[in-house]
Amino acid sequence: MGRKGINLTYPGVYFRTFYQLLRGNLLVNLLSMALISFTLFIYGIFLYINHNLNLGVSKMAEELNVVIFMKGDSKPEEIEEVRKILEGEKVEELKFIDGDTARKEFEQKFPEFSHLLAEMGESPFPPIFEVRLKNFGKEDFHLLERSLKKVPSVDQIYNSGDFTMGIARAGRIIVLVGMFFSSILFIASIFTIFNTIRLNLVYYKDIIEILRLVGASLSFVQIPFYILGFFLGISGGFISLFFLLIITKALFYYISPFAEMIKIFFPFVFLPLPKIIQIMGISVLISLFTTWISIKGYMK
């Protein structure tokens, strides 16, 4: 009488039926796939932003970068006083850049803006100290800041710590916003997949009836629909990742004049493998789960 249970030695029948279902309701299936792709694309965008901000924040948090702007008319002994204060700390790197050196560095890094400096004549850049401090806490920084501010020619002091915290805060807000929008889209996707599978079941209704009457098991009837659900999910995942890759690469190319500056806190690294697997996994899980609900409700 044949084998019991799922016939795994003849998957061709299931895939053939799946192909008939796919073609039979091609437009609906494609629309469903498009919505799943869009949902995962939006989710992927937020994952991408979050991932890169986290990377940037981690990198920046390892070391504290401080820039001390001196007044333009600073005397050499005042500059030396600041140098002495700094040399006493946990300094990884200490660099003094006078106005002319700063101008040359700017012209090298941003040649497209060098014409602006040519019009100015004198260097607009004040002398600065660039300091990189390692294992430097907030308290340590406040003490250093107090010492430096006692020197009259110190104009302003910037540190990357505040900036890092700001980026981290922004990252958290972006994640929350992303989760909110993604949730709405995921719910919409679930409804869409449910109805797509249901439509396919209805389209195949007469055939299902005949299959059941000639002795097809429930699994024989249902497996092609699970394959369809899986296909919608995995295709949606692949398409979303493809567009995510294209868009992020295009974005990087578009902002390339400013990329070096932005890379400090946003390294433009594509999603790592675990995140890619997460996107694909969510897509497939949601699709299969929704397919199961749709089939269960139809074939009572």
Add this chain to the structure above:
Amino acid sequence: MIQFFRVYKQYRPPAYALWDINVFIDRGEFVFVTGPSGAGKTTFLKLITREELPTSGSVVVNGRNVKQIPESKIHHLRRLIGLVFQDFHLIPQWNVYDNVAITLRVLGIPEKEIRKRVLKTLSLLGLYHSVWKFPFDISGGEQQRVAIARAIINNPLILLADEPTGNLDPTLTREIMQIFKNINAQGTTVVVATHNIDLTKEMKKRTLFLESGRLVGEERY
């Protein structure tokens, strides 16, 4: 083989589709179930295949009470039964080969074996020339033979036919009945539901008469 014990079937109160049916059909018998439209003939057949459940009473097929078969195991019962319908119930998107092969595909039989058996069965029924045609390409009589091929290809224990000649002319009707007789001669229990009393008289087979859901008579030849 098939037993009905005090079977009642009610779709919607207060009317009963079947009322107190007690029937025993032995293995290898050829039985007609006849009566006017609405007599309960189709319901009678649906209870055997477990498309419907009796409201009360038991229907026993091949030693198993159909009420006790769980939904997930119904297919085992249906693999013992071949079905032929008045409107053929062929799948229009599939060709003749696939329409017949499906009975074997659901069993997981290898495609090579399926091909052999399908072509052999279609040849026996005079359909070899139509193997790759679609249902809409062949006549009503040929379509019914395809349906019969699908029903018998798995050598079922029971063949149920619901008005199999309802859409056919007398010549084709006789042809189909002859096929059923041949199948029955090989040991398959055949139950044919028909409103055509003349056919039952001509065939001289055991006949159950239904009227308004009740078994009002029986004739044995």
